[in-house]
Amino acid sequence: MSHAPSSSLPTVACAAGGTGGHLFPAEALARELQRRGHPVVIYTERRGAAYTQALAGLDHVVLPARSLEGGLAGKLAAGLTILRATALARADMVRRRVRLLVGFGGYPSFAPALAAKSRALPLLLHEQGARLSMANRKLLRFADGVATSFPATTGLDGFDPARIVNTGNPVRQAILDARGDYPSLDPHGPLRLLVVGGSQSARVFGEVVPPALLQLPVSIRHRLQVSLQMKGDAVASVEAALQAGGIEATVRPFFDDMGARLRDAHLVITRAGATTAADLLSMGRPAVLVPIPQGGSRDEQRRNAETLAAAGVGWCLPESEFTPERLSELLAGAFASPTVLPDAARASAALGRPQAAATLADLVQETLARNP
Template identity: 90%
Template sequence: MSYVSPASLPTIACAAGGTGGHLFPAEALARELKRRGHPVVIYTERRGAAYTQALAGLDHVVLPARSLEGGLSGKLAAGLTILRATAAARADMRRRDVRLLVGFGGYPSFAPALAAKSRALPLLLHEQGARLSMANRKLLRFADGVATSFPDTAGLDGFDAARIVDTGNPVRQAILDARGDYPLLDAAALLRLLVVGGSQSARVFGEVVPPALLQLPESIRQRLQVSLQYKGDATDQIERTLRAAGIDATVRPFFEDMGARLRDAHLVITRAGATTAADLLTVGRPAVLVPIPAGGSRDEQRRNAETLAAAGIGWCVPEPELTPEHLSTLLADAFASPTVLPDAARASAALGRPQAASTLADLVQSTLARHT
């Protein structure tokens, strides 16, 4: 029996890779479209399905996925996986009467995009980074439009400029709820430092940040309140060592209340993923950005970090330069100045796009209207 939507508005599909950087913007758009009355489905893979809180209340389909990396045998296996996922996505789109697909990048978004085009559906791509990701580059020739998160997104040469819309990067409701004034920063105030490594954490932060903090002057250590995300065996030992040095430290593998901690932070040390950048800009917080030290398709973090640092929101520190001595000096100078961090916070907030989900939903609806 065919699937009949109980709603009068067309069904929209989103496709996102399995990291939070891809899935969270898809979630934000899906919830905005659902609020407007559209039935919505998200296509992802098993890692994406693990974000149960993000997907709560949203229809989603877990498709098989495999990276194209590897030798000939790996590419052949990936090709077969993509074929299976494309067939499954195509059947689900037919059952739900999907009318448009929004792809958010990551190799698991490739098969749903191919399925959509095989059904002659319009395809929108959303790029979270300052440079087009590998998956979106591969799909660009099939796209009816591209939504970007930065005004100058690299990798779009030759694509019709009239079909590129700078929407910003949609963020979760918890991040929107964290917006507000920059926390008071004076000689008597606490200095709140948030250290997070993105959805995959960052072991280097647990290795470099604690000794850097121990090298700070005592006058700064006594005012520090540190939230450090660290996934490792030494979590308790790191916390005890920092507390013994007079630092109010909380070290956890994961923070459920990330929005509240970001709201309260004076400074953030973090990776430079696109969703992390969108969260920072939405709330308006300065940051020390440490891009993942990888080339090729993952080099977008370096570009994100350099773009944001050039805009004045903080510092880009390549991981090879992230030594305890360098970081300690940077932090001491920033915390000692009455203007450096507030000025960076204002620059960050000026680039924020809190209406990104709504703007992207408008683009989805206008694209639908043109293809109806």
Template identity: 70%
Template sequence: MAATQVQGAGARPTIGLAAGGTGGHLFPAEALARELQRRGHDVVIYTERRGAQYARALEGIPHVVLPARSLAGGVVGKLAAAFTIARATVQARRDMKRRGVALLAGFGGYPSFAPAVAAKSLKLPLLLHEQATRVSMANRRLLAYADALATSFASVAGADGIDPARITETGNPVRAEILAARGAYPGLSADAPIDLLVVGGSQSARVFGEVVPPALLALPVELRTRVRLALQYKGDDADAIAARLRDAGIAADVRPFFDDMGARLRAAHLVIARAGATTAADLLTVGRPAIFVPIPHGGSRDEQRRNAETLAEAGVGWCVPEGELTAEALAKLLSGLFASTIKLPQAAAVAASMGRPQAAANLADLVERMLPR
């Protein structure tokens, strides 16, 4: 049975939002939900069990937890997924009717599929938002039924299934703490500390814990002792890694999760991260350069490679495939960046120029234009 939080009906229409269970899907939905609430709308977010674990993101936002299952797998897996989607569609449809939902905005991820089907069965307008540089698999399957597509970038591959006149570039909405972190790039002189932030997304990234510490230890001593490291790492050897770094003169803060990402981004001179669309939006909004290490998977996750290559070509940072991420290669790249007082500030300026801090407002404007009169 779906876990539900109910908000009473308001004078303005209720707007539904559907998002997958990762932060990359849920955080943009949260940003739009809070902007719509600020404008006086009732909202509800439809997600799955993983998404519901982001209690801080969902605080104060009515939400419904639906059953979800990926379509990946053989015949048996696909049949099981079809049954799960049908069950979730029935639950979502019932909830939408009870709340009087007038429009659904989908943010991708397979858990968003059932709410979208439910919305169309009720003849509600369907708005899809694409965070990446290529339309995701879930959104691609829904394009034929969508009334509009909002994109994060001016050029998005895979949007052939919808009339170009119904595509609007809004940017990718970011959380309030990220907006609050916007500001000038921190000073970087020849002998000043260098703040390095290493994060692996909502699932963390073990490879960063394995490669970044030895790369830093291999730096020339005059660079190594300037580094102040914040490393997101969930391994059992986290304390040992931190101790080894501190013994080498590196100020190291190693934790499984950072709940103050806005403040850490604001302080960072350089970020090492995956290349998910929400991570990219956060970096561009705050204006910070990055070394992007895309998740090394094909298929739908190939979007991270495309994101990383697009941003690297624009001058926001550097793309390093995980297969090429060795301690030696990373140490060489970091040495060149840290020894220069120009390269990182230049990349930061490019990042800031590409940021879209008004993305949530832009998307909310589009939602209000699509509401039935």
């Protein structure tokens, strides 16, 4: 935390859940507002505070947070936690003279939003997915405006369309700095495939992708350059098996040069989280999207993947259909065509909003001007 700001520009607060999907867009907006001279603070919870690199140089406050799951006792405990977090956030907003809050979803964003409205501050909501998240749905009635990442976002029925702005999803600067043209596809040149999806994808991607690649025709395998993110004891053996099959493969638990690998990729196999989608579109890369199975009202990744697939960005392959045989068939067709991947890359770039952070910052400043 820092002392109360001395800047003549209004202080803006961001509230974000503890996942990277919520925190990274908040970070991108915060840094853009800082560049414009605004003091900024981010309210998050302990998981969000663990993203130390994302929060470096940014004032942030760690608030208590708890989801409403767990039956009556869990809901009562969550209610008490929200009340405590709301009081803490409100006191901090008074001290910092916060003038506006931008909520990025996740249950930890709920208390700061309530604190802001208790002080009659403007509230903007940013939705990263193709459907309004649970926290944003609950806060919608308090919102002065909604910024969306997709041109068509469901869950906004009844909200004034004039107060909905498609800003796109702010992307980390490391991704923006690595942007480049889609790599050319020479008939005899390399085919670069990036497979990445985080810890929740390590097992299934590691089980499905290597055998799918080894089923490809020899003419394709010998052109493949694969970067596969995978954790566990099998990393070395999987890399060796791919190389024995004629595939140039790098298998690692983590890639610290993700921007460069994404820029160089002809195709990406990944999950369909909102931040992943924004990175892909900002870079203009096609993808095989394998949404995490969630089901019900929380099926955000499936909605994201289906939206992007319908726009021509790539393919939505549900995990129930994510088999070596199905994936190998899909990849063989894509790699054999001279037009499929470049066309999908153009569709991806057409949806990309690399200026999303600046556009959202413009909306923040416009809202501040309307609420002196």
